[in-house]
Amino acid sequence: MIDVLYFAWVRERIGLSKEKVETSAETVAGLVAELKAREARYEAAFADVSALRVALDQELSDFDAPLAGVREIAFFPPMTGG
Amino acid sequence: MIDVLYFAWVRERIGLSKEKVETSAETVAGLVAELKAREARYEAAFADVSALRVALDQELSDFDAPLAGVREIAFFPPMTGG
């Protein structure tokens, strides 16, 4: 089980800020493929992953990063702080 | 008659912060030559004009600038503000 978090318009499209997901995916991209296969709202949120960023256990990472040992994964658009 | 002002170590070497000078010099350099001819303390203050700056009527200027119409001239070392 992995905690999956969504922020900003990713959260709005999926309609959830957090969920627990049972997955056997080996990489972030594998998890994204599983989520997209679920429902249209996931398909819409992950349509263009180049417009998204991902953090593994609160560290910025990549879509081809392995998921082994990860407890928390977050998907969000590019940050706009400051 | 022209007001001549001295600041920082130029003032200390000459021992004056301000004096009125009667001069027929046409340029700043001409006035400096007249002052140096007066006394050793002026000679000491103006020994190396490359270490000095000059302002004419409160605008930074050069040693070869003309004195015509100038009411106030100031000599000082490079500024160290900020």
Added chain:
Amino acid sequence: MAVRVQSDPFDPGAELTAFAAERTDIGAVVSFTGVVRDDGGLRAMEIEHYPGMTEKAIAEIEVEAMERWGLKDCLVIHRFGHLAPGEQIMMVITAAGHRGDAFAAAEFLMDYLKSRAPFWKCEVTDAGADWVAAKDEDEDALNRW
């Protein structure tokens, strides 16, 4: 070195005063304050963030700034939640022996906060609410460091 992520307003002047109080080893203090600018029609700015990661990401950026520019101290305050035009969004303060280091570190921190700290701004106007798009120039600004 401190990080504060909060929804409450803060007073930039009071922060600046408190920051450098009673120290004689500092020669230069630079502050940056970001304010909600009303370009016309903006009713509010809503800022979302990633609790936990935000504080961690900012602290990491601060450690890097402290080391690279030999800072004596630095502070980052960043708000989240509902902000009205004219309100302060965030503040960075850096202290160093000399001005060049204090300026460079403040600009570095700002550039990283813009693109690497997990905040997302949403602008609310009469026409609705829009997520602010990240700017290429902000991403490019990171390349100078």
Added chain:
Amino acid sequence: MAVRVQSDPFDPGAELTAFAAERTDIGAVVSFTGVVRDDGGLRAMEIEHYPGMTEKAIAEIEVEAMERWGLKDCLVIHRFGHLAPGEQIMMVITAAGHRGDAFAAAEFLMDYLKSRAPFWKCEVTDAGADWVAAKDEDEDALNRW
């Protein structure tokens, strides 16, 4: 746009608060505060200036900064006379729509104040009083603008 040349101390925090009060057209405020740094043994700093020219020179530099970076406002405060270690020497504040302009204008104003505003610093230690020599790097800093 304002210039204040004074012997009295000032409160940087209070100045920053007053500067940007009640404005919604400003997105970025940068401040620089210069402090008398005690490198060991410094008892006081005495600052001499050229009354009249100082205010004029700073106002000219401010006009240039306002135009070049489209500032919304700027402020320069610079003290003269006797200062103890830890006391504030001077302060620059700039306000602009965006951070890049506010930072660049503040650095520009600082570089010009260092080498073009008629102030002279004298450091007083137990060994006596010494006029601070102008640094080549401060003169060189002007070339970037």
